[in-house]
Amino acid sequence: xxxxxxxxxxxxxxxxxxxxxxxxxxxxxxxxxxxxxxxxxxxxxxxxxxxxxxxxxxxxxxxxxxxxxxxxxxxxxxxxxxxxxxxxxxxxxxxxxxxxxxxxxxxxxxxxxxxxxxxxxxxxxxxx
Amino acid sequence: xxxxxxxxxxxxxxxxxxxxxxxxxxxxxxxxxxxxxxxxxxxxxxxxxxxxxxxxxxxxxxxxxxxxxxxxxxxxxxxxxxxxxxxxxxxxxxxxxxxxxxxxxxxxxxxxxxxxxxxxxxxxxxxxxxxxxxxxxxxxxxxxxxxxxxxxxxxxxxxxxxxxxxxxxxxxxxxxxxxxxxxxxxxxxxxxxxxxxxxxxxxxxxxxxxxxxxxxxxxxxxxxxxxxxxxxxxxxxxxxxxxxxxxxxxxxxxxxxxxxxxxxxxxxxxxxxxxxxxxxx
Amino acid sequence: xxxxxxxxxxxxxxxxxxxxxxxxxxxxxxxxxxxxxxxxxxxxxxxxxxxxxxxxxxxxxxxxxxxxxxxxxxxxxxxxxxxxxxxxxxxxxxxxxxxxxxxxxxxxxxxxxxxxxxxxxxxxxxxxxxxxxxxxxxxxxxxxxxxxxxxxxxxxxxxxxx
Numbered sequence: 001x002x003x004x005x006x007x008x009x010x011x012x013x014x015x016x017x018x019x020x021x022x023x024x025x026x027x028x029x030x031x032x033x034x035x036x037x038x039x040x041x042x043x044x045x046x047x048x049x050x051x052x053x054x055x056x057x058x059x060x061x062x063x064x065x066x067x068x069x070x071x072x073x074x075x076x077x078x079x080x081x082x083x084x085x086x087x088x089x090x091x092x093x094x095x096x097x098x099x100x101x102x103x104x105x106x107x108x109x110x111x112x113x114x115x116x117x118x119x120x121x122x123x124x125x126x127x128x
Numbered sequence: 129x130x131x132x133x134x135x136x137x138x139x140x141x142x143x144x145x146x147x148x149x150x151x152x153x154x155x156x157x158x159x160x161x162x163x164x165x166x167x168x169x170x171x172x173x174x175x176x177x178x179x180x181x182x183x184x185x186x187x188x189x190x191x192x193x194x195x196x197x198x199x200x201x202x203x204x205x206x207x208x209x210x211x212x213x214x215x216x217x218x219x220x221x222x223x224x225x226x227x228x229x230x231x232x233x234x235x236x237x238x239x240x241x242x243x244x245x246x247x248x249x250x251x252x253x254x255x256x257x258x259x260x261x262x263x264x265x266x267x268x269x270x271x272x273x274x275x276x277x278x279x280x281x282x283x284x285x286x287x288x289x290x291x292x293x294x295x296x297x298x299x300x301x302x303x304x305x306x307x308x309x310x311x312x313x314x315x316x317x318x319x320x321x322x323x324x325x326x327x328x329x330x331x332x333x334x335x336x337x338x339x340x341x342x343x344x345x346x347x348x349x350x351x352x353x354x355x356x357x358x359x360x361x362x363x364x365x366x367x368x369x370x371x372x373x374x375x376x377x378x379x380x381x382x383x384x385x386x387x388x389x390x391x392x393x394x395x396x397x398x399x400x401x402x403x404x405x406x407x408x409x
Numbered sequence: 410x411x412x413x414x415x416x417x418x419x420x421x422x423x424x425x426x427x428x429x430x431x432x433x434x435x436x437x438x439x440x441x442x443x444x445x446x447x448x449x450x451x452x453x454x455x456x457x458x459x460x461x462x463x464x465x466x467x468x469x470x471x472x473x474x475x476x477x478x479x480x481x482x483x484x485x486x487x488x489x490x491x492x493x494x495x496x497x498x499x500x501x502x503x504x505x506x507x508x509x510x511x512x513x514x515x516x517x518x519x520x521x522x523x524x525x526x527x528x529x530x531x532x533x534x535x536x537x538x539x540x541x542x543x544x545x546x547x548x549x550x551x552x553x554x555x556x557x558x559x560x561x562x563x564x565x566x567x568x569x570x571x
Binding site: 009084 | 432484512
């Protein structure tokens with residue numbers, strides 16, 4: 001399976017990449033929403049999962065989600081916001097725009113794995 | 129002052145036996161760091177004294193504190209998922225038929241800790257019961273501190289990240305400063321009280337469903353039997369008991385039978401046997 | 410004064426604790442030990458600005474060694490492998506995480522800037538016309554780390570288009 005990790009912080013991308021790699025995903029990185037869309041346009045196979053920061057330059061995570069949801073080719077992608085935006089209203093906005101799950105930073109590795117398990121993206125018993 | 133080899137061996141045997149967790153050698157510093165607050169909380173001068181006393185006189189409550197301090201997974205919402213799926217898919221549809229006259233169900237979270245299990249049950253019932261139904265959830269715990277925490281119903285950002293779907297976070301919680309608080313809609317149906325499961329239990333109305341997961345693992349066989357007999361008296365004859373995945377009544381209390389519940393299993397009191405009538409205890 | 414803002418030292422301390430639990434000290438053996446010393450030295454700092462319903466800054470300041478260790482913990486590498494770019498990136502993300510959580514406690518309509526990192530000591534000159542309203546000061550693994558919140562005095566009710 002493939003996962004796209006979209007965050008303008010390289011450190012955060014590293015953390016997320018480490019977690020999804022443990023779960024047997026091949027990870028692709030993007031530094032903002034636009035870069036992620038450009039990469040997706042060139043990918044023959046759509047990744048199963050995208051982990052998406054909210055506040056990024058060029059195109060933010062919410063705009064990225066809106067774009068993905070409007071594109072039938074990307075319909076199967078599971079979208080998880082991973083952000084410091086933690087107001088109730090922001091979570092509601094992201095879910096309404098089409099995000100499937102929402103992880104608030106800071107998160108522990110265990111918490112991220114549990115969220116992915118909720119989405120059926122973790123083989124059962126694989127939370128180390 | 130670091131842990132000696134025998135002290136580390138004592139702790140690692142305890143957590144391996146009771147929680148199936150293996151502590152690799154070299155983790156002495158970690159074990160000690162985690163046990164310092166526990167030792168302080170029970171009034172021991174230091175970790176060494178705390179462990180020495182526990183070896184002299186086994187104390188289930190203190191053993192549990194050690195296991196809690198060394199395990200990190202005990203605070204998830206909808207922990208293990210399957211029992212909650214079994215409620216929605218199998219048990220609640222059945223209860224909705226059998227309790228159609230009273231339109232009320234009672235659940236017990238029998239080691240409620242900081243309350244995540246009790247509130248997860250509340251969310252499940254809130255979503256699954258038809259309108260006009262009532263539910264009541266009682267959480268009990270051996271720790272006064274935990275009962276207070278659960279009543280407060282406030283959870284940190286890190287805590288609400290754990291296993292709680294975002295859609296339910298926004299629906300059943302509201303921001304309270306740096307925390308998230310369970311809404312009054314759920315809180316009004318959930319209460320907590322102090323209870324020691326190994327002592328004779330206070331009179332309570334019987335329950336339709338009892339969650340008592342990862343509690344028996346802390347006890348020896350005789351105590352397990354006592355707890356199971358006590359629990360049977362509080363379980364409605366057609367009620368359901370959920371134990372932890374590593375726990376069973378088999379070989380301990382034959383009054384129960386294991387039954388399939390969705391993709392997991394639960395326990396029910398055998399028909400024709402009065403609850404708590406075991407001759408073995 | 411910022412009567413409407415209810416972010417106190419305890420809230421800030423709790424967020425800091427969560428950052429440590431999540432990234433800097435997942436095993437719970439190396440916490441930030443409070444010193445309560447508002448004047449403790451720093452060598453590098455990062456900040457995010459908040460605008461809209463509240464105007465001010467969240468500042469993460471520490472020694473170079475503490476920044477290096479934080480970067481090593483984030484990036485799962487040895488402290489001596491950490492580059493200056495790694496260090497800046499992690500400092501920025503730390504300010505962003507604390508800032509985002511502070512923002513959630515402010516009145517609705519607050520906006521968070523992208524983080525800024527300065528590889529030089531924290532200085533009030535960088536945040537003119539502000540006053541410190543809350544802060545957590547401590548020692549992590551023997552090195553100074555602080556997280557503080559500064560409110561703009563000239564809070565001139567900017568219009569914001571949400």
